[in-house]
Amino acid sequence: MAQQFEDKFNRKFYYLRLSVTDVCNFKCTYCLPDGYKPSGQKNSSFLTVPEVKRVVSAFAECGTSKVRITGGEPSLRKDFIDIIDTVSSTSGIQKVATTTNGYRMEKQVADWKQAGLTHINVSLDSLDPRMFHQITGENKFTQVMAGIDRAFEVGYEQVKVNVVLMKDLNSQELPNFLNWIKDRPIQLRFIELMQTGEMDDLFHKHHVSGVAIRNQLIANGWILKVRAVNDGPAQVFVHPDYQGEIGLIMPYEKSFCESCNRLRVSARGKLHMCLFGDHGVELRDLLQNDLQQNALMERISQQLQNKSQSHFLHDGNSGITPHLASIGG
Known part of the structure; x- marks a missing residue:
């Protein structure tokens, strides 16, 4: 194995978030409220399967x-x-996950599992069909819930469900969500609303602190689990009376970036050190044939020395990220 990817703060990177498209068919208020709009970039095709294989192999x-x-x-x-299939068949890759809005899961999740998908995250911001429609812009609640059920039927032992809790929208649903996971092996992941370039007003209007939720959980007997080295940023809590778990993703907490173990590659082949970084690093010129693998690994390794110790969200600076769909959330 080549040298482990590591930055100047001695953080090692076990986790790649690989975007394969920035197109989405939902219109979530906190991400793409006006729906997907093509970027208009020249040469803006998404990574091909051979390019995916080369970048994943390098990582x-x-x-x-x-x-x-x-x-x-x-x-x-x-x-x-x-x-x-390409990602899962790459030597050294043990976990292959996806994050989906779930609307195709009922029909396709069996095929995803057969191809090697080991973990699924589904975005589901409300258990109320009307609120779901209001937040996502799509009347697909029934299909998404059926997709989650189908995932368990085809053999997934746990499904993670991502929820962005927003004040005056779905924040009052916390008891309903807790009740929902009491007898289901679902890890609910409450994601704190993040400020991005296009979402200042929404953020100030609807932001709910993850710390308040955490304090509520601890007061009710929830206990923090230990993280694995390739886990994401969630603080995961378990409770003896619940089959499900709760994960909290709190990017505004002071220590959030200390355990960073993940890098991002956009759907057009740019390396992003941080969801809220100031620029992306072009990799695509080194993804055109297998002979450039060493140069690819070297470029990534060198660029890691420029990775900041922390994001600057506390200063209201979300970098160049206009919305979360732009580089894969």
Whole structure:
């Protein structure tokens, strides 16, 4: 194995978030409220399957063991199953996850599992069909819930469900969500609303602190679990009376970036050190044939020395990220 990817703060990178499209068919208020709009970039095609294989192989060679395939909505790619198969068959990759809005899961999740998908995150911001429609812009609640049920039927032992809690919208649903996971092996992941370039007003109007939720959980007997090295940023809590778990993703907490173990590659082949970084690093010129793998690993390794110790969200600075779909959330 080549040298482990590591930055100047001695953080090692076991986790790649790989976007395969920035297209999404939902219009979530906190991400794409006006729906998807093409970027208008020249040469703006998304990574091909051979390019995906080369970038994942380089990361695996340098110690990455988990890849999350993201979007936009990744299942909109007609070759999504080929992408899963390509990632899962890469030597060294132990976990292959995706984050999906779930609307295609009922029909396709069995094929995803067969292709090697080991973990699923589904975005589900409300258990009320009307509120779901209001937040996502789509009347697909029934299909998403059926997709979650289908995932368990085809053999997934746990499904993670991502919820962005927003004041005056769905924040009052916390008791309903807790009741929902009492007898279901679902890890609910409450994601704190994040300020991005296009979302200042929404953030100030609807932001709910993750710390308040955490204090409530601890007061009710929830206990913090120990993180694995290739886990994401969630603080995961368990309770003896619940089959499900709760994960809290709190990017505004002071220590959030200390345990950073993940890098991002956009759907057009740029390396992003941080969801809220100031620029992306072009990799695509080194993804055109297998002979450039050493140069690819070297470029990534060098660029890691420029990775900041922390994001600057506390200063209201979300970098160049206009919205969360742009580089895969």
